[in-house]
Structure formats: structure tokens, C-alpha cells
Amino acid sequence: MNTNLDTVVIGGGAMGSAAAWALSRRGRQVTLVEQFGPGHTIGASHGATRNLNPGYHQPDYVAMLAEVLSLWEELEQESGVRLLARTGIVNHGPGFEPQQVAAALGSAGIRAEFLAPAEAGERWRGIRFDRQVLHMPDGGQLNPEAALPVFQQLAAARGAEIRHHTKVVDFKVFDDGVRLTLESAGGTEVVTAAQAVVTAGGWTEKLLASAAGNDAAGMRIPTLRVTQEQPAHFRVADDGAVWPGFNHYPGPDYQGWYSPVYGMQTPGEGIKAGWHGVGPVVDPDHRDFLPEPAQLAALQAYARDWLPGVDPEQFEAISCTYTTTPDEDFVLDRVGPVVIGAGFSGHGFKFTPVIGRILADLATGTRDAPSIFRASR
Known part of the structure; x- marks a missing residue:
């Protein structure tokens, strides 16, 4: 036919x-x-969570952010389904350019504020900060499921x-x-x-x-480079901590090439954290779905260093793919x-x-x- x-x-x-x-x-x-x-x-x-991270300064992406914040709201209203939890996003680290991002977001009407490390640590004690933090309250977590x-x-x-x-x-x-x-x-x-x-x-x-x-x-x-990415959900060790979505740019000297790190709270599953785009190259039809041991050990080390609100020894590994352009x-x-x-x-x-x-x-x-x-x- x-x-x-x-x-x-x-x-x-x-x-x-x-x-x-x-x-x-x-x-x-x-x-x-x-x-x-x-x-x-x-x-x-x-999966149940993805960060809506507004941390861009390139004009095309910032214009898309301004449009997409409205579209997610429209989808929620039409469907009656909650798709975005506005927990805010915090970005920090020496590999990040907060001044450029804040200026670009401000010109598009997207909120951004600077916080000192001590103030950020007081608000979000599950995360360790060692320098100025950019807080973007319009960001949060989307639910793909x-x-x-x-x-x-x-x-x-x-x-x-x-x-x-x-x-x-x-x-x-x-x-x-x-x-x-x-x-x-x-x-x-x-x-x-x-x-x-x-x-x-x-x-x-x-x-x-x-x-x-x-x-x-x-x-x-x-x-297009297809990789198997291997984040993990870490068990929450501090039940009183408040968790925004976060992106940390610790720089090239931290854990070698393991940089940057993203994370967020997934209700009922723990704190999701993962390296960005450094997983092994795979054929999507032939994956083992198993974490690469060296990357997993380095992610646990990261949790010990930077996420005092989790138990780095208690986690559930996750497997997904990235399809990445040069x-x-x-x-x-x-x-x-x-x-x-x-x-x-x-x-x-x-x-x-x-x-x-x-x-x-x-x-x-x-x-x-x-x-x-x-x-x-």
C-alpha cells in the first residue's frame, strides 16, 4: 500500500x-x-528532570529563552499539566562569564542577580560556593516525562x-x-x-x-558525536537543604577534563549531578547503559568536594545520550x-x-x- x-x-x-x-x-x-x-x-x-538554565549571552539563544519561557507557560495552561518547577538556577565557577550573561538576560527581561558565596551558601547549603554566584530565578526544572x-x-x-x-x-x-x-x-x-x-x-x-x-x-x-552520558542521582543527606538547579564551571584543572557539572533535585530520586558531554562515544543501537568507572569515581569525588548536602556513597546511576555538534x-x-x-x-x-x-x-x-x-x- x-x-x-x-x-x-x-x-x-x-x-x-x-x-x-x-x-x-x-x-x-x-x-x-x-x-x-x-x-x-x-x-x-x-527522565523526570531537565534544567531550564537561562545562563546564555549569545543573542540568538537569549531571544529563544525569552520566547520559550512564555511557551512553557502556554503549554501548561492548555494542558493543565505542570511542566516547569521554578526553583531558580545558580551558576558559578571560574569557567563562567556571569557579567556577560547577566547583561544579556537583563536586556531581554529575564531576571538575574549576583550573590556573594556566603549568601549563596546560606540560601542553598547543599552546595558549596567559593566565588560570586549568578542566580537566575526564572529558571528551574522541566519534566520530560x-x-x-x-x-x-x-x-x-x-x-x-x-x-x-x-x-x-x-x-x-x-x-x-x-x-x-x-x-x-x-x-x-x-x-x-x-x-x-x-x-x-x-x-x-x-x-x-x-x-x-x-x-x-x-x-x-x-x-554528530553520539555519547553515552552517565549522571547519577545522589541520596539527599541534608533534608533541610533547599535545592535550585545548578551549573558549576570549575575550570580545566579540576578533575582534568571533567568539566562542567550540572545538577538539580529530582523529587523522589535525589540530587541529579553529571558531567557535561564527556561520555564515551557509542552506537545508539548498541549501548551497555553501564557507567564508565573512572567518570563515576570522579563524579563521586565532585560530590564530596562541592555537594555537602548529598551522600556521595549512596547513588543510582543514570544513562542517556547526547548528540553533539563540534x-x-x-x-x-x-x-x-x-x-x-x-x-x-x-x-x-x-x-x-x-x-x-x-x-x-x-x-x-x-x-x-x-x-x-x-x-x-
Whole structure:
């Protein structure tokens, strides 16, 4: 059977779900296909917490922050589901440029204040500070486990078709559209579409490579490095401590290349902490999900040094993936009938609704993405 569609979104993680939501809001016919089931833990969009860290100074990212704070509120109001806990975010350390960040955020109407180490330590005694701290009260923790179903349910309510357990086993690109071979429990199906939105996370390069030999030759994107990241939830040792989200930039001399560190409280699970983007390179189809011993030992050492509010000996290891570009900027672009959203480099989740909007813009020809996200950069 050959089915003709308007837009197929390939990959039902955060960005694909947001793209389906944004396209459905514009009245577009959209079909979202995801190779795994709802709430799977094989990619990058699972778990109950992600920091919404406003600590940017680059103009394009700051503009996206201003938009996304409004969009998360809009999603909460429309769905009736709480998606953002505004605990605030504190950033500190010698590898951080707080003055630039505070100035950029202030110009966008996003709050930021400086605190001395002693004052910050009094407010948040579970964290040790040794220099000036930038507190951003508009930040906090997002809940992916709640957000992905919200995007998909709101999209479906506007007519989107959401198909889990549906794998793209062949992908061909032509001048006037795409042809996909889909495999599911119901068998194999060939569909054609005017366009495809590729939001396949760690599988992006594999998917684009499968289209080799036709017009996909023009779909060159920055190299994507897929890593298995290994944060952990540490048991809370100080029940009276208040926990904001935090990002610490201790500099290159601390634990060698283990820098920076992010963290937050995950209700019922403890204090999540992890290195940023230093996990081993993996094939997303062949992962062991096991923590790398040296990195885990260094993370425990970090907890002993900088997180007095946790028990560094009591923890639960976590496994997820990063898909990272060389410059850690995203890929948001259109090449012929293919829109690509990839390379979110461990800091994309906070921007999910805006990324959905940008991908919908690209799919509908409304406007281009900022130039820093071009595939050809």
C-alpha cells in the first residue's frame, strides 16, 4: 500500500513531538513516527528532570529563552499539566562569564542577580560556593516525562497521527518529496510525503546516510558525536537543604577534563549531578547503559568536594545520550524537502517548544532559522 501524506516527522522524542505540535497548530496534516514505544529510555528525552538554565549571552539563544519561557507557560495552561518547577538556577565557577550573561538576560527581561558565596551558601547549603554566584530565578526544572505526552496529545487533538513502534527502514529523497518504508507490527508500508522533518536524535546520521545515492547528497550537516552520558542521582543527606538547579564551571584543572557539572533535585530520586558531554562515544543501537568507572569515581569525588548536602556513597546511576555538534550549536535547517533538527548537544531540552516552532517555520516556509543553526555553517 502507498499512502500520500503532507508532512512526516521522523522521531518522537522531545523535538519531534514539539514539531508535530507546532505543525498541527497551523492546521497542517502531520504524521509522527517513532521506532520505540511511549516513555522509552533508549534515547535522550526520558527522565523526570531537565534544567531550564537561562545562563546564555549569545543573542540568538537569549531571544529563544525569552520566547520559550512564555511557551512553557502556554503549554501548561492548555494542558493543565505542570511542566516547569521554578526553583531558580545558580551558576558559578571560574569557567563562567556571569557579567556577560547577566547583561544579556537583563536586556531581554529575564531576571538575574549576583550573590556573594556566603549568601549563596546560606540560601542553598547543599552546595558549596567559593566565588560570586549568578542566580537566575526564572529558571528551574522541566519534566520530560510529562512534557512529551503533552506535546503529542495536543498535536493529536488537532488531527496529528502519532505512530509508535514504527521504524523507518528505507528513506529516499526526491526533488518533490520523500518516500519512506515503514515497518511496524502491522507489517511494511510505503508512504510518500511532500516533506519530512528528521528529529531522530542519535540516529540522525544513520537515517540520512540511508538516503545516500539520491538528492540526500546535499544534506551535509556538521558531524554528530553520539555519547553515552552517565549522571547519577545522589541520596539527599541534608533534608533541610533547599535545592535550585545548578551549573558549576570549575575550570580545566579540576578533575582534568571533567568539566562542567550540572545538577538539580529530582523529587523522589535525589540530587541529579553529571558531567557535561564527556561520555564515551557509542552506537545508539548498541549501548551497555553501564557507567564508565573512572567518570563515576570522579563524579563521586565532585560530590564530596562541592555537594555537602548529598551522600556521595549512596547513588543510582543514570544513562542517556547526547548528540553533539563540534560547536555545540544546534542544526535547524531545510535541505530540499527535508527539515533537519539535530545536534542538541546536551542543552536543547529547555528550548523544546521554540525548536518545534522553528522546525514548523522551516517546514511551512514561514521563515528561516537563525544562521548559527544552518547545516552548512
